[in-house]
Amino acid sequence: MPRHSLIGISCGTERIRDRMRVRVNAAYTRAVERAGAVPVIIPPFGEAAMASTVLLGLDGLVLTGGEDIDPSLYDEAPHPSLGPVNVERDATEIALVESARAAGRPTLAICRGMQLLNVALGGSLIQDIRAQRPGSLDHDESERRAVRVHPVEASGKSLLAEALGGERLTVNSSHHQALDRVADGLRVSALAPDGMIEGVEWIGGDWWAVGVQWHPEELVSSEESWDRSLFAALVEQAESARDPAAGRQEMRRQRLSS
Ligand code: MN
Numbered sequence: 001m002p003r004h005s006l007i008g009i010s011c012g013t014e015r016i017r018d019r020m021r022v023r024v025n026a027a028y029t030r031a032v033e034r035a036g037a038v039p040v041i042i043p044p045f046g047e048a049a050m051a052s053t054v055l056l057g058l059d060g061l062v063l064t065g066g067e068d069i070d071p072s073l074y075d076e077a078p079h080p081s082l083g084p085v086n087v088e089r090d091a092t093e094i095a096l097v098e099s100a101r102a103a104g105r106p107t108l109a110i111c112r113g114m115q116l117l118n119v120a121l122g123g124s125l126i127q128d129i130r131a132q133r134p135g136s137l138d139h140d141e142s143e144r145r146a147v148r149v150h151p152v153e154a155s156g157k158s159l160l161a162e163a164l165g166g167e168r169l170t171v172n173s174s175h176h177q178a179l180d181r182v183a184d185g186l187r188v189s190a191l192a193p194d195g196m197i198e199g200v201e202w203i204g205g206d207w208w209a210v211g212v213q214w215h216p217e218e219l220v221s222s223e224e225s226w227d228r229s230l231f232a233a234l235v236e237q238a239e240s241a242r243d244p245a246a247g248r249q250e251m252r253r254q255r256l257s258s
Contacts, residue, residue, distance in 0.1 A: 005037040005059040005238040010093050010113070012066040012086055013044060028064050028110075031217040035231035037238060042096070044089035051095035060106040060238030063093055063113025065215060068177060074124040081128035083176070094120040106208040106237035108230065111175055114200060114211030123183030128176055129196070136194045139173045139213075146218040149173050152198045158189035159210050160199045163233035164226040171198065171214035178213065186211075208237045 009032065011024040022043040029039035039062075042054055055061065068083040070090050093113075097120040100107045109117040115125050126132050129139055141149045148170035154161040161167045179197040182188060190199030190212070202209035216227035 005235055005242065006040050006057065007032045007037045007060045007062060007234070007238060008042045008054065008058040008096070009039050009062050010042050010064050010089070010096060011044065012064075012089055024064055025217070027215075027217040027220075028062060031220045031227075031231050032062060032235070034220060035228070035235040037235045042092070044086060044092045046088060048088075048091040048095040051092050052099040055096055055099035055105060056103060058105060059242045060234055061096060061100050061108070062234070063096070063107065063109040063116055065111035065113065065174070067112065068127070069112065069115055069119050069125065071125070071127060073119050076124065076127070079127035079131065081131050081176070090116070097121070101202075101207050101209070104207050104241060106234055106241055107210070108234045109209065109211035110217065111213060111215055114213055115177060115179060117209065117211050118179050118183050118186060118200060121183035121185050123179060123186065124181040126178045126180045129178055130176065133178075133194075133196075136196060137173075137192060139178070139192070139196060140176045141172070142174045145172060145174055145215065146222075147172055148219070148222070148224075150192055152190050152192055152214070154190040154199060155188070158187075158199070159201045159208065160189040160212070160230075163210060163230050165229045166226060169224070169226045171212075171216075172218055173213075174215055175213055208234075208241075210234075 009028050011022050014023045032039040067086040070085045093116045129136050152171050154167045186200045187203050189201045192198050198213040200211045216230045219227035
């Protein structure tokens with residue numbers, strides 16, 4: 001009996017009614033479930049090494065949105081507009097990225113997740129777009145979280161364009177930070193009209209790791225299929241990564257079509 005793929009979902013913490021809670025928007029778990037896989041919640045660990053243990057039990061990973069990343073992780077002092085940080089979450093997710101890369105587990109990195117992927121691999125961030133890149137588009141449309149507010153152009157030959165099923169799309173935008181220096185090992189796969197980086201991906205063919213700055217999990221019910229296709233691509237990658245026979249079939253299909 002074939003089992004469903006298990007996709008890890010990283011989480012933040014938030015104080016609600018005086019207790020710290022592990023929390024993640026249900027939009028992420030629903031989007032993974034709707035794509036045919038089981039979402040598995042990964043809390044921030046006090047001991048980051050636990051991340052590699054849980055990762056090895058998973059078939060794929062989603063790094064989610066949330067708190068700002070501690071700028072000391074990219075050797076910068078905090079800007080006055082920096083938001084709250086969560087150092088346990090940073091450490092857990094960096095360990096998840098290292099393990100996912102080593103084990104080749106397909107990874108979809110969303111918003112903060114894409115920023116974390118970049119920092120984990122040695123890149124840096126713009127700590128506040130409004131303060132540090134005045135004149136940019138308004139990327140912080142948090143009140144319109146599920147509304148497509150700006151265009152994005154994806155590179156023709158990218159994993160991202162392949163996963164989306166297109167190169168020109170419009171996206172939602174709920175971020176006050178963005179990628180600055182792109183890490184070695186990543187390439188830019190999508191840009192907004194103001195030059196903000198809206199997508200990156202792993203260059204080597206050994207790891208399907210795709211980052212997007214927008215929130216596809218909020219758009220899977222929209223008329224346009226791009227965001228559904230992105231989650232479907234993650235689950236497809238997870239299935240072929242854990243089933244070498246499926247992987248071989250895929251390679252055969254690609255050979256026949258090339
Ligand atoms: Mn944006």
